[in-house]
Amino acid sequence: MIAGKLVDLRAPEMGDLARNTRWINDREVTQFLSVRYELSSAAEEAWLRDVVSAPMSFERPFFAIETKDGAHIGNTNLFDVRPEDRVAEMGIMIGEKPYWSRGYGSDAVRTLLRFAFDEMNLHRVQLFTYSFNHRAIAAYRKCGFVEEGRRRGARYRQGRHHDFIVMAVLRDEWRLRPDA
Amino acid sequence: MIAGKLVNLRAREFGDAERNARWSSDRELLALTGHRYPQSLAAIKPAVRGYASEPLSHADPRFAIETKDGVYIGNIRLSDVSSDDRHAQLSIMIGERSYWSKRYGSDAVRTLLRFAFREMNLHRVELYVYATNARAIAAYQKCGFVQEGIRRRAYYSRGVWVDVIVMSALACEWSEEAR
Numbered sequence: 001m002i003a004g005k006l007v008d009l010r011a012p013e014m015g016d017l018a019r020n021t022r023w024i025n026d027r028e029v030t031q032f033l034s035v036r037y038e039l040s041s042a043a044e045e046a047w048l049r050d051v052v053s054a055p056m057s058f059e060r061p062f063f064a065i066e067t068k069d070g071a072h073i074g075n076t077n078l079f080d081v082r083p084e085d086r087v088a089e090m091g092i093m094i095g096e097k098p099y100w101s102r103g104y105g106s107d108a109v110r111t112l113l114r115f116a117f118d119e120m121n122l123h124r125v126q127l128f129t130y131s132f133n134h135r136a137i138a139a140y141r142k143c144g145f146v147e148e149g150r151r152r153g154a155r156y157r158q159g160r161h162h163d164f165i166v167m168a169v170l171r172d173e174w175r176l177r178p179d180a
Numbered sequence: 181m182i183a184g185k186l187v188n189l190r191a192r193e194f195g196d197a198e199r200n201a202r203w204s205s206d207r208e209l210l211a212l213t214g215h216r217y218p219q220s221l222a223a224i225k226p227a228v229r230g231y232a233s234e235p236l237s238h239a240d241p242r243f244a245i246e247t248k249d250g251v252y253i254g255n256i257r258l259s260d261v262s263s264d265d266r267h268a269q270l271s272i273m274i275g276e277r278s279y280w281s282k283r284y285g286s287d288a289v290r291t292l293l294r295f296a297f298r299e300m301n302l303h304r305v306e307l308y309v310y311a312t313n314a315r316a317i318a319a320y321q322k323c324g325f326v327q328e329g330i331r332r333r334a335y336y337s338r339g340v341w342v343d344v345i346v347m348s349a350l351a352c353e354w355s356e357e358a359r
Contacts (some may be wrong), residue, residue, distance in 0.1 A: 071249060084216060085336045097308010123341070124333060149346045153304055156265045161303065166329045166346060 002063070004111035006104050009063035009076065012131055014054050017045055019072055025096025031157065032133050033093060050131055058083065058120060063110045065094070073099045075106050078116060078125070086123040087114060109143045117171045117180075126168035130155060136158065137165060144169045144177055181241070184291035186284050189243035189256065190196065191236050193300040196244055197228040198251055200326060203275030211337050212313055213273050237298060238263065245274070245288045253279045256288050258296060258305070281315065289323045297351040304350050310335055311343035324349045 020045045023029050030036070051062050058098050062077040074094035081088040083125040090112060094105045116122045120173075127145070129136050145167040154160035201221040203209060210216060231242055241258040254274035261268040270292065274285045276309040287358065296302045309316050321327075325347040333341035 085334060085341075087334055126331065146332075146333055149326055150325075151306060151346060152348060153350060154265060154267055154306065154348075156267075161265070166336070168331060168333060170332060178223065 002111055002115055004107045006068065007073075007111065008066050008068065008105040009111055010066055011056055011114070012048065012062055012075065013066045014045075014048060014052055016072055016075075017041070019046055019095060020044055020048060020075070023074070023093060027094070029093065030096055032130065032136060033091075036157075040118075060175070061088075061115070063112070065092075065104070067099070069105065071096070071158065073104060074108070076112050078112070078120075078122075080119075081120075081122075086121065088120075088122055088125055090116075090125050090127050106138075106139045106143055109140065113143065113169065113174060114180070117174060123171050124168055126166070128164050128166060129157050130157065131163035131165055137167075140167050144179075146173070151156065182291055182295055184287045186241055186248065186287040187253075188246050188248065189288065189290065189295070191212060192228060192232045192244050192255070194225075194229055194232050196232070196252065196255075197225045199244070199275060200228060200255070200295050202307055203254075203273065206275070206277070209273065209275065209277075212310070212316070213224050213271070214310075214335065214337075215304055216337075241295075242302070243292070245272075245284070247284065251276070252280075254288070256292050258292070258300075258302075261302075262299075266301065266306055268297075268300075268302055268327035270305050270307045277318065285316075285317045288324055290321065293323065293349055297354060302351065306346065309345050309347065310337070311345055317345060317347075322346050324354050326353075 021041045024035055024039050024044060059081060063075065064072050065074040065076055066072050073096040076092040078090050079090040092105060092108060094100055114124060116125050145170065147165055147167055149166040151164040151166065152166035155162050193287040204219045236304055239261060245254040245256055246252050258268040258270055265335050272285060272288060274280055291349040293305060296305050307320065309320065327345055327347050329346040330345065331344040334343045334344040
């Protein structure tokens with residue numbers, strides 16, 4: 001278990017299945033994710049079984065986010081981890097909407113960054129987010145992410161194309177922060 | 181076959197494997213394309229056989245680049261094609277060095293863009309290029325690509341971290357006549 005201030009990151013378990021399936025089919029949640037299509041519980045189960053049955057490793061760090069009271073509220077992960085470049089991309093979902101905008105997501109991001117930089121020895125963590133997801137962009141900035149670019153019209157959601165914002169944080173920059 | 185001015189784009193064939201293996205041992209070329217590890221002919225053959233056996237489709241358009249004389253000089257493809265977003269990523273390699281800096285690559289890029297916008301009905305084609313590859317960046321700009329961002333120190337090669345430039349061309353900006 002990796003301890004943050006408001007949340008802990010733990011390995012995913014099969015017991016997470018019902019919540020994951022509910023979140024991934026909640027359009028209010030997925031409007032901000034790359035998920036577009038509905039997902040059956042069988043498909044979600046097959047995916048989760050695959051994730052939980054291998055020991056977590058450098059290639060696929062995937063965590064459940066729990067509050068200090070043990071409530072599972074979302075997931076966060078690193079993917080496309082490239083050992084030569086020491087770069088990874090991160091994703092996060094707070095599926096339990098009552099926990100939105102209360103610092104849980106930011107704390108999970110900070111905790112994941114600390115693990116990525118101090119344990120996995122990565123040098124850069126990057127992410128993409130929709131230009132309309134102002135809350136997420138502000139939160140990522142607070143966590144040390146810098147906007148590096150704007151992929152014009154790269155994603156189509158809800159009737160039109162949106163820019164996809166490129167953000168990243170480098171370990172050298174992050175180490176200078178008080179929350180590092 | 182998709183005809184450009186200097187080159188044609190054709191489907192990949194089994195016979196491409198030998199040249200691909202030769203290109204794969206060119207260290208300078210590898211550093212430009214991000215293919216770090218040289219690949220054996222034995223590893224390349226089944227890969228080429230794999231995509232040469234499948235009909236070309238929206239999902240994975242891969243082409244061989246041939247001069248008008250029929251010389252096979254490189255490969256070009258679209259990857260990560262998103263049907264919903266109508267968006268794809270372009271990558272190109274001119275493996276035959278004697279054809280570098282002679283506009284064959286630019287012509288291949290233009291020809292593929294025309295196909296992407298006018299036949300595949302994509303709305304956006306993007307690419308990533310290392311900041312150290314000034315020749316490629318200039319060529320992409322000539323073809324209508326616009327720089328959208330810099331992924332700082334995202335690529336490690338030859339002992340240093342290199343920035344990765346994000347570029348794209350949009351169908352609504354692109355006009356064949358102007359190119």
